[in-house]
Amino acid sequence: MARTTGSHSDITGPRVRAAALRLFARGGYAAVSMRAIAAEVGVQAGALYNYTPDKQSLLFDLMQAHMTDLLAETPHDPSRPAMQQLQDFVAFHIRFHADRPDEVFIAYMELRNLTEENFAVIERLRRDYEDRLESILRAGVASGDFAVADTKIVTLAIIAMLTGVNTWYRAGGRLSLDEVVAQYWDMVRKAVTA
Amino acid sequence: MARTTGSHSDITGPRVRAAALRLFARGGYAAVSMRAIAAEVGVQAGALYNYTPDKQSLLFDLMQAHMTDLLAETPHDPSRPAMQQLQDFVAFHIRFHADRPDEVFIAYMELRNLTEENFAVIERLRRDYEDRLESILRAGVASGDFAVADTKIVTLAIIAMLTGVNTWYRAGGRLSLDEVVAQYWDMVRKAVTA
DNA sequence: TAATTTAATGAACAAGCGTTCAAAAGCAAA
DNA sequence: TTTGCTTTTGAACGCTTGTTCATTAAATTA
Numbered sequence: 001m002a003r004t005t006g007s008h009s010d011i012t013g014p015r016v017r018a019a020a021l022r023l024f025a026r027g028g029y030a031a032v033s034m035r036a037i038a039a040e041v042g043v044q045a046g047a048l049y050n051y052t053p054d055k056q057s058l059l060f061d062l063m064q065a066h067m068t069d070l071l072a073e074t075p076h077d078p079s080r081p082a083m084q085q086l087q088d089f090v091a092f093h094i095r096f097h098a099d100r101p102d103e104v105f106i107a108y109m110e111l112r113n114l115t116e117e118n119f120a121v122i123e124r125l126r127r128d129y130e131d132r133l134e135s136i137l138r139a140g141v142a143s144g145d146f147a148v149a150d151t152k153i154v155t156l157a158i159i160a161m162l163t164g165v166n167t168w169y170r171a172g173g174r175l176s177l178d179e180v181v182a183q184y185w186d187m188v189r190k191a192v193t194a
Numbered sequence: 195m196a197r198t199t200g201s202h203s204d205i206t207g208p209r210v211r212a213a214a215l216r217l218f219a220r221g222g223y224a225a226v227s228m229r230a231i232a233a234e235v236g237v238q239a240g241a242l243y244n245y246t247p248d249k250q251s252l253l254f255d256l257m258q259a260h261m262t263d264l265l266a267e268t269p270h271d272p273s274r275p276a277m278q279q280l281q282d283f284v285a286f287h288i289r290f291h292a293d294r295p296d297e298v299f300i301a302y303m304e305l306r307n308l309t310e311e312n313f314a315v316i317e318r319l320r321r322d323y324e325d326r327l328e329s330i331l332r333a334g335v336a337s338g339d340f341a342v343a344d345t346k347i348v349t350l351a352i353i354a355m356l357t358g359v360n361t362w363y364r365a366g367g368r369l370s371l372d373e374v375v376a377q378y379w380d381m382v383r384k385a386v387t388a
Numbered sequence: 389t390a391a392t393t394t395a396a397t398g399a400a401c402a403a404g405c406g407t408t409c410a411a412a413a414g415c416a417a418a
Numbered sequence: 419t420t421t422g423c424t425t426t427t428g429a430a431c432g433c434t435t436g437t438t439c440a441t442t443a444a445a446t447t448a
Contacts, residue, residue, distance in 0.1 A: 012395080026306070030224035046397065112222060113222065149377060149380070156362055158355075159358070161351045161354050164354025186343070190384045229404085229405085229406090238426065243406095
C-alpha cells in the first residue's frame, strides 16, 4: 500500500511548486497565470488544484517555506564573541541567499500580493530574522566590541546591503562567493567598529 | 486662444500620471487595470488614451522621468575632496529617495514589466547613476582617502544600503531625516576608510 | 481479473483585461 | 448662434483570468 487514501502524487506536487517558483520569480505573481504554470509542468490547469487550493496559497507556501528555512539555518551561538557571530551571520546570509535567487526575489517582491493574513505571517518571520541580527549587534555593543549608535538602523542597513548581492552576483562571474563574502565582511566589520 | 489645436488637457494629463504612479506603487503594474486608473482620475477608461498610447508607456514614462530627475539632481563637483563628494552623495541619495517613495518603489519593482527596449533605456540610466558613485570612490582611492579593494562592489553595496532606507523610513517617525543621514554617513565613511 | 482509489482532462463559468471608435458633450472663437 | 475643435463617453471587440466539475484514464489493491 504505497499510496495512502487522500494523498496526492509525490511527483507532480513538487513540480508544481518548482514551476510556480520559477515563473513567479521571472514574471511576477500577478503576471503569471495558472495556465502558464500548468503548461510548465505539462498538465492542464485544472490539475493544479489537486496540489493547491488556489493561486494565493501557492505563493504563500513558497514564501513561508523560504522564510522558515532561512530561520532554521541561521547560525545562532550566543556563547561566541559578538564579532564572530556577526561574521558568521554575514557569511551565512550571503551564501544562503546566493543559493536561492528565485526564493529571495519572490520573498522581497511579492509581499504586496499576499492577502492581509498571509502577509502578517511572512512579515513576522522577516522580523524574527532581523531580530537575530539585532541581538548580535546589541551583544557587541554591550561587550564594547561594536560602536553602533542605533542597532535597529544598522540591522536594516546591513541586511539591505547583503541582500543587494543577489541583484548582481552570478555563479561563475568575476568574483567567487568566497571573495564576495570577504569583501562584504570587510565593509560590515569596519562599519560597526569605531 | 488659450487652447491650441492638437493639445490635450493640461489638467487631466498630470492627474492620469499621478493616479498611475499611486496605483502602480501600491498594487503593482500587472495588478492595476486601466479602468482602475481611470476610476482614480474620475473618468472612463477610454479617456486615458488621450494621454498615453498604452499602459506600457504609462509605466515607462514614469520610470524614465524619475531616473532623469535623479541624474539631473545628483551633486557632481570633481573639484571637491572625494570624502566630501561622498558625503554629499549619501545625503542626496537618502533625501531624494525619501521624497519620492512611490517613484522609487516602481523604479525597483517594475523593471521586469518593461518591454525589452524600454528596459534597456532605464537600465542605462541606472548604470549612469551607479557610475557617478563609482567615480567618487575611484577618486578617493587614487587620492589615498579611501581604502576600497573593489570599487564596483562597494558602489553596489552602498546604493543597496542607502536605498533600503525607503523600506522603513516614514516622515514623522522615530528619527528625523537629518538623523538618518548622519547615521548612514557614519557607516559609509567607516566602511570606505581604513 | 475485478474493484477501488487517485489523478488528469477538457469544457464551462462569470468576470475582467487592454484597446478601439462612433457618437455625444463641452467649450472657444467668429 | 453657429462653426470647429477638444475631450469624454459608453459600448463593443476578442481574449485571458481563476476556478469548478463531471467524466475519463490510470494505477493500485484485492
